[in-house]
Amino acid sequence: MALPSFQVETQTKASAVFGIAAAAALLIAFAAPLLVSRGVIQDLFFILTMLVLAQNWNLLAGYAGLISVGQQVFVGFGAYAMFGCVILFGVDPLVAVLIAGVLSTLLAIPTAFFTFRLYGPYFAIGTWVVAEVVRLLLAQWKALGGGTGTSLPRDATRDMLGVGLMRDVFDMKASQAGDALTYWLALILAALTVGFIYRLLRSKQGLGLAAVRDNEQAARAVGVDARRMKAFVYLATAFITGIAGALIYVQKARISPDAAFSVTDWTAYVIFIVVIGGIGTVEGPIVGVIVFFLLQNLLAGYGSWYLLVLGLIGIGVMLFAPRGLWGLVSDRTGIQLFPVRRMLKGGSLNQTSKGGPHG
Amino acid sequence: MSWLDTVVQGVLLGGLYALFAAGLSLVFGIMRLVNLAHGDLIVLAAFLILVLVSALGLNPFAAAVIAAPLMFAAGWLLQYFLLNRTLGKDILPPLLVTFGLSIVIQNGLLEGFSADSRRIFAGSLETASIGLGPVNAGIMPLMTFLSAVAAVVGLNQLIYRTAVGRAFRATSDDPLTAGLMGIRPQRIFAMATGLAMVVVTIAALYLGTRANFDPTSGPARLIYAFEAVIIGGLGSLWGTLAGGIILGVAQTVGAAINPEWQILAGHLAFLLVLLFKPRGLFPRAVD
Numbered sequence: 001m002a003l004p005s006f007q008v009e010t011q012t013k014a015s016a017v018f019g020i021a022a023a024a025a026l027l028i029a030f031a032a033p034l035l036v037s038r039g040v041i042q043d044l045f046f047i048l049t050m051l052v053l054a055q056n057w058n059l060l061a062g063y064a065g066l067i068s069v070g071q072q073v074f075v076g077f078g079a080y081a082m083f084g085c086v087i088l089f090g091v092d093p094l095v096a097v098l099i100a101g102v103l104s105t106l107l108a109i110p111t112a113f114f115t116f117r118l119y120g121p122y123f124a125i126g127t128w129v130v131a132e133v134v135r136l137l138l139a140q141w142k143a144l145g146g147g148t149g150t151s152l153p154r155d156a157t158r159d160m161l162g163v164g165l166m167r168d169v170f171d172m173k174a175s176q177a178g179d180a181l182t183y184w185l186a187l188i189l190a191a192l193t194v195g196f197i198y199r200l201l202r203s204k205q206g207l208g209l210a211a212v213r214d215n216e217q218a219a220r221a222v223g224v225d226a227r228r229m230k231a232f233v234y235l236a237t238a239f240i241t242g243i244a245g246a247l248i249y250v251q252k253a254r255i256s257p258d259a260a261f262s263v264t265d266w267t268a269y270v271i272f273i274v275v276i277g278g279i280g281t282v283e284g285p286i287v288g289v290i291v292f293f294l295l296q297n298l299l300a301g302y303g304s305w306y307l308l309v310l311g312l313i314g315i316g317v318m319l320f321a322p323r324g325l326w327g328l329v330s331d332r333t334g335i336q337l338f339p340v341r342r343m344l345k346g347g348s349l350n351q352t353s354k355g356g357p358h359g
Numbered sequence: 360m361s362w363l364d365t366v367v368q369g370v371l372l373g374g375l376y377a378l379f380a381a382g383l384s385l386v387f388g389i390m391r392l393v394n395l396a397h398g399d400l401i402v403l404a405a406f407l408i409l410v411l412v413s414a415l416g417l418n419p420f421a422a423a424v425i426a427a428p429l430m431f432a433a434g435w436l437l438q439y440f441l442l443n444r445t446l447g448k449d450i451l452p453p454l455l456v457t458f459g460l461s462i463v464i465q466n467g468l469l470e471g472f473s474a475d476s477r478r479i480f481a482g483s484l485e486t487a488s489i490g491l492g493p494v495n496a497g498i499m500p501l502m503t504f505l506s507a508v509a510a511v512v513g514l515n516q517l518i519y520r521t522a523v524g525r526a527f528r529a530t531s532d533d534p535l536t537a538g539l540m541g542i543r544p545q546r547i548f549a550m551a552t553g554l555a556m557v558v559v560t561i562a563a564l565y566l567g568t569r570a571n572f573d574p575t576s577g578p579a580r581l582i583y584a585f586e587a588v589i590i591g592g593l594g595s596l597w598g599t600l601a602g603g604i605i606l607g608v609a610q611t612v613g614a615a616i617n618p619e620w621q622i623l624a625g626h627l628a629f630l631l632v633l634l635f636k637p638r639g640l641f642p643r644a645v646d
Contacts (some may be wrong), residue, residue, distance in 0.1 A: 015606070061451065067450065067451060067454050067455075069395070069458065076633040091575075114630055114634070117633055117637040118633075118637075119593075120450040121387075121391075121392075121450050121453070121454055122393060124454055125393070125395070125585040125588075126397070126585075126633075127580065128578075128582060129582055129585070129629065130628060132582065133626045133630070136622060146559070162426065216615075220507045252448040264462075271458060272415070272459075304469040304470050305466070305470060308462070308470070311461075311462035311466065312463055314455065314462075315441075315456050315459040318445070318459065319441075319452075319456065
């Protein structure tokens with residue numbers, strides 16, 4: 001008797017439709033600087049960079065089980081590395097952004113060396129200590145303004161790679177072209193980040209990662225090298241977070257240690273985005289960042305009440321809907337836009353059967 | 360300033376850090392919960408003492424005596440109704456809920472008390488000092504240190520000599536079996552957090568009378584507390600005291616070399632311990 005032929009699939013009907021819609025949305029998003037005002041572009045830039053940070057934190061906490069409250073170290077260090085390259089060596093800001101990513105990855109090696117020695121919850125505070133150490137050290141660097149910070153030289157951003165071209169082609173002012181350029185880069189970075197994480201999670205390594213998260217001992221028993229996987233994810237997120245940090249500060253053009261290493265801006269917001277949207281899914285941070293942006297605009301006039309409300313919502317979601325808004329939607333409708341779960345199809349099975357928790 | 364003097368000041372400062380850390384250490388020891396809002400709860404207690412002092416015209420020490428049972432109740436309720444729901448095998452919920460709590464407390468205090476720096480005035484005690492052989496020590500730092508020692512002795516007596524302490528240890532070892540013996544782990548956890556909040560109130564009293572504080576001072580206190588716990592080794596309160604002292608001495612020595620290096624020197628001491636003794640200097644717990 002011939003064995004029925006089974007097939008492992010990860011694609012769903014919704015995901016195929018969504019893939020086409022996403023490609024169309026991406027195209028429209030690319031045309032945005034020609035269609036909407038500069039204020040909207042700046043808002044979109046903010047949303048996209050927060051999305052990148054959120055996707056990275058989600059990969060760390062939701063998939064690799066590395067709950068960090070110190071990711072601001074890579075935002076701040078990436079930003080400072082970019083400033084250093086531009087101010088001290090006259091490197092073009094866009095090239096400096098890439099260098100910042102590489103330097104952030106290098107920083108992640110000693111950081112991982114220290115923090116990986118700490119057990120679960122203490123890892124979280126350990127990452128925070130490292131962020132404080134790097135902040136205090138950079139605040140001593142007088143060439144970059146010390147504790148008060150410094151600005152990017154005006155002509156550095158005005159003569160940035162591509163700005164001249166955009167001025168000629170689209171007839172934009174230098175500042176407008178600069179915003180459009182950083183926006184496009186943020187869009188590319190966001191698309192690549194989501195693509196990278198999605199591919200990683202669908203790959204063999206992603207399966208190993210999910211196995212480690214669900215049961216580290218069992219995963220090790222079947223030959224998954226948990227430590228190596230975690231280290232890889234940690235370094236990869238450091239690279240992307242460093243690039244995002246540098247890009248954010250190309251757009252801001254002014255830096256200070258307190259702002260660049262802010263726990264609130266680069267970690268608290270990011271954690272709330274992921275938790276509210278849905279931790280452990282690729283869709284979650286996307287939903288979260290939209291909700292976050294709407295809430296921010298709604299409560300902008302209320303000062304610290306805004307963060308207080310955000311904190312309460314975060315606690316409420318964690319207690320009553322631990323898989324976030326997207327988890328609620330997905331549970332009710334079964335829709336998965338970025339399916340990473342493996343499903344067995346074909347053979348004598350009439351219906352699909354799930355391959356294991358989130359795996 | 361002589362080196363001996365610097366070291367003595369550091370040791371006394373370490374008492375404050377040990378007080379910050381004792382509550383964190385206790386809660387972790389009993390329920391493996393790391394409370395990221397610990398520092399903010401210290402600041403909250405400091406504001407509570409400040410309100411009692413300014414509204415009722417009380418002496419700060421009397422105010423702390425009133426604040427302590429209030430904080431115990433707050434801790435008990437917090438643990439029983441909120442944090443107990445997050446305990447489990449997964450470490451994510453307790454971390455994220457306490458992180459959210461930290462943000463809520465900080466911004467609540469900002470709304471209530473503005474971002475101004477505050478201080479609890481303790482009258483002539485603040486400047487009083489006595490000579491200890493070749494060095495002079497302030498009365499307040501000395502009291503801080505003695506309170507830290509008293510807190511460690513008191514907690515150890517409670518944990519190893521009383522029925523409640525036995526229940527603490529039993530629940531820490533195995534909540535399920537402890538439950539079979541008629542202990543209700545949920546209440547034991549609530550009691551432990553309440554107790555931690557009493558220590559937090561003592562810490563807040565000395566924090567507020569020694570230096571300025573504002574609603575955003577919490578996270579730095581959490582970090583000092585955490586460093587003291589890790590330097591000392593998990594699960595040992597005497598180790599936590601030693602960890603606090605090492606941190607305090609590192610900070611004052613760093614500050615003596617260059618005032619900008621005070622905080623950094625403390626962090627570096629912590630990283631050095633983590634490098635050579637990842638389980639701390641006096642570890643006791645297995646995990």
